[in-house]
Amino acid sequence: MKVATVAVVLACAGFGSAFVAPGSKMVMTAEGGVSRRQAIQTGAATVTATGLAFLTNSVPARAEDGPYVLPDLPYAYEALEPHIDAATMKFHHDKHHLAYITNANKAVAGKEAVSILDLQKGAIKAGVRNAGGGHYNHSLFWTTLAPAADSGKPSAALTMAIDASFGSFDAMKEKFGAAAAGVFGSGWAWLGVTKDGKLDITTTPNQDNPLMEGAACTAMIPILGLDVWEHAYYLKYQNRRPEYIAAFWNVVNWAKVSEYYEQYALKQEGVPVQG
Amino acid sequence: MFARLSARTVRPLAQQAKLLSAGRTALASQATLPELGYGYKDLEPYIDGQIMEIHHSKHHNTYVTNLNAAMTKLADAEAKGDVGAIVQLQGAIKFNGGGHINHSIFWKNLAPTSAGGGKLECGSLKDAIDSQFGSLDGLKEKLSAAAVGVQGSGWGWLAYDKVACKLAIATTANQDPLEPTTGMVPLLGIDVWEHAYYLQYKNVRPSYVKEIFNVINWKDVECRYEAAKK
Numbered sequence: 001m002k003v004a005t006v007a008v009v010l011a012c013a014g015f016g017s018a019f020v021a022p023g024s025k026m027v028m029t030a031e032g033g034v035s036r037r038q039a040i041q042t043g044a045a046t047v048t049a050t051g052l053a054f055l056t057n058s059v060p061a062r063a064e065d066g067p068y069v070l071p072d073l074p075y076a077y078e079a080l081e082p083h084i085d086a087a088t089m090k091f092h093h094d095k096h097h098l099a100y101i102t103n104a105n106k107a108v109a110g111k112e113a114v115s116i117l118d119l120q121k122g123a124i125k126a127g128v129r130n131a132g133g134g135h136y137n138h139s140l141f142w143t144t145l146a147p148a149a150d151s152g153k154p155s156a157a158l159t160m161a162i163d164a165s166f167g168s169f170d171a172m173k174e175k176f177g178a179a180a181a182g183v184f185g186s187g188w189a190w191l192g193v194t195k196d197g198k199l200d201i202t203t204t205p206n207q208d209n210p211l212m213e214g215a216a217c218t219a220m221i222p223i224l225g226l227d228v229w230e231h232a233y234y235l236k237y238q239n240r241r242p243e244y245i246a247a248f249w250n251v252v253n254w255a256k257v258s259e260y261y262e263q264y265a266l267k268q269e270g271v272p273v274q275g
Numbered sequence: 276m277f278a279r280l281s282a283r284t285v286r287p288l289a290q291q292a293k294l295l296s297a298g299r300t301a302l303a304s305q306a307t308l309p310e311l312g313y314g315y316k317d318l319e320p321y322i323d324g325q326i327m328e329i330h331h332s333k334h335h336n337t338y339v340t341n342l343n344a345a346m347t348k349l350a351d352a353e354a355k356g357d358v359g360a361i362v363q364l365q366g367a368i369k370f371n372g373g374g375h376i377n378h379s380i381f382w383k384n385l386a387p388t389s390a391g392g393g394k395l396e397c398g399s400l401k402d403a404i405d406s407q408f409g410s411l412d413g414l415k416e417k418l419s420a421a422a423v424g425v426q427g428s429g430w431g432w433l434a435y436d437k438v439a440c441k442l443a444i445a446t447t448a449n450q451d452p453l454e455p456t457t458g459m460v461p462l463l464g465i466d467v468w469e470h471a472y473y474l475q476y477k478n479v480r481p482s483y484v485k486e487i488f489n490v491i492n493w494k495d496v497e498c499r500y501e502a503a504k505k
Contacts, residue, residue: 095478130426184370185449185468186427206427229427230469231478239333239470 066105067113070098071139071274079147083247085236093142096231100134100207101275107131117272120211133207137188137225139273144224144260146253155258165199172201176226177245179203186229191257192220193265211270221270223260224252305346306339306375308332309382317387321486323475331382334470338374338450345371373450377430377464384463386492393489400497407442417444418465419484428468431484433496434459435503442500460503463496 073093078086104116107128116136123132146152154162159169166172172191179201180189187205194200202210202218210220226248233244260271311331316324345367352360386392395401395411408414414433421444422431429448436443436459447453453461465487472483 091477099478184366185429230473234469234473238329238474239337 065102066109068101068104068108068116068135069275070094070101071142073142075145075147080145080251083148083250084145084233084244088231088233088235091235092227092232093138097135097138100131100138103131104128104135115272116275117211117270120209120270121213123212124208124214129212130207133209133212135275136211136273137207137209137227139275140222140271141225141227143256143273144253145251146256148250151250151252152254154254155262158254158258158261161199161261172199173249176201177242180226180228180245181242183228189226189228190217190220190222191224192218192222193261193268194218194220195268197266221265221268223265223271224257306342308336308339309379311382313385313387313390317389318385318392318490321489322385322472322483326470326472326474329474330466330471331378335374335378338371338378341367342371342375370450373447373452373455376452376455377447377450377461377466380461381464381466383495384492385487385490386495388489390492391494392492395493398497400493400500403442403500414442415488418463419481421446422465422467422484423481425467431465431467432459432461433463434461435500437503440504460499462499462503463491 070093073089076086077089077093080089104119107126108119116132116139119126119128119132120136123129126132153159154169162169162172166175176189176191180203183189183203183205185205187203188207188209189201189203190210191199191201192210200218200220202220204210204215204217208215208217209225210217210222226245228241228245233241237244237247264271308331311327314324315327315331318324318327345364349361349364349368352364395404401411404411404414408417418431418433425431425446425448427448429446429451430453432445432447432453434443434445434453434457435441438458442462443459445453445457445459447456453459453464465484467480467484472480476483476486
């Protein structure tokens with residue numbers, strides 16, 4: 001049995017990163033082991049190479065030939081129903097987000113790999129605002145959503161900050177909603193912490209985000225973003241973007257957003273993401 | 276010989292004239308949603324009836340409604356001499372006005388196959404295309420690449436460059452209208468906003484762009500070309 005195949009078997013059985021095929025790129029999980037996805041990819045590559053391609057039928061097609069990978073959704077595709085439909089989640093994650101990653105990997109090929117967070121600051125200058133921004137924005141986005149039953153509410157600290165900056169939670173939602181509805185074309189609306197430590201709301205076009213130097217928006221550390229590209233809502237809401245925005249509030253993961261606020265944004269650090 | 280009007284008379288008269296003219300401007304510039312000229316389902320299977328209906332009766336209609344609202348506010352701001360308000364309205368006018376202009380061209384650029392959609396007949400346009408792009412396929416390749424390559428929302432265009440006196444491929448972002456922003460005359464536009472194809476083609480924009488050539492009203496494109504050359 002080839003070393004790589006042994007690695008797949010061991011990794012899948014939870015034995016971690018004892019063996020990794022030479023030349024493959026390590027993707028560190030939070031626990032420090034090789035991710036299961038990486039092991040499967042390596043295994044798939046090995047299987048294909050040995051002419052046993054039929055065995056890869058159950059492995060979803062990936063094109064992550066590079067440092068960036070598609071993070072798993074923290075919930076099932078249908079978990080955000082009826083607010084965000086399963087078909088949208090599937091296409092959005094499996095197709096759109098993956099395409100940004102594929103392009104980001106192409107763009108950084110041959111260069112020293114940096115985390116997707118670290119790529120953001122110089123992304124415009126480096127010509128990776130679309131692919132690199134798209135990867136970061138979506139990686140952050142998935143983590144800030146949760147099934148409605150788990151949506152919760154902002155922490156005490158975040159609530160205080162929202163009240164201080166906007167007057168009330170409802171006032172913040174109204175301002176954010178208006179910003180999101182008012183984006184002409186594709187883009188994002190953001191809630192984040194500005195340099196003076198206060199919460200503010202801004203929007204960016206296409207796949208820009210407020211971490212990027214040169215982005216035409218208020219500079220801030222984003223803790224919550226809403227994708228208003230039509231692909232984010234069209235299957236269910238068609239042209240009715242305001243309905244999508246209203247529905248979005250039902251599936252915000254406030255525990256995560258609060259964590260981002262307290263652990264990163266308040267310290268003027270960008271939120272790190274998987275992938 | 277000429278009666279001298281006192282300053283006290285001139286100012287109110289001037290204001291009245293401004294208001295009248297603004298009112299005329301507001302009325303004259305009320306945009307209306309143009310008819311398609313074919314049924315919503317008539318471009319199937321290349322473009323779904325559901326897409327055509329939402330695209331025309333919702334998206335384009337909204338541009339028209341919002342354009343008219345912005346133009347009314349503009350007339351009011353002009354009458355008051357409120358430059359700040361005039362400046363503030365520019366974004367909405369560019370977006371909604373552009374959306375109205377672009378879609379009005381788009382519906383005419385399309386035709387059911389039963390009405391000749393997809394067929395480029397011999398004529399001045401075909402000659403120009405063959406001369407500049409080698410063939411219709413050569414044009415399709417370049418225009419498709421441009422349209423597919425638009426990042427975010429926008430349009431791919433076959434245009435007439437009046438300065439160079441030749442056909443050109445161009446793209447515009449969002450609803451920027453081609454001629455007011457570049458000087459080039461739009462002949463054929465391919466809408467690559469996701470609303471133009473998502474319900475049918477999902478993320479596969481290249482398939483939509485490939486299929487739309489089956490329903491291009493090349494007669495309309497040629498008319499525009501002839502008019503642009505003058």
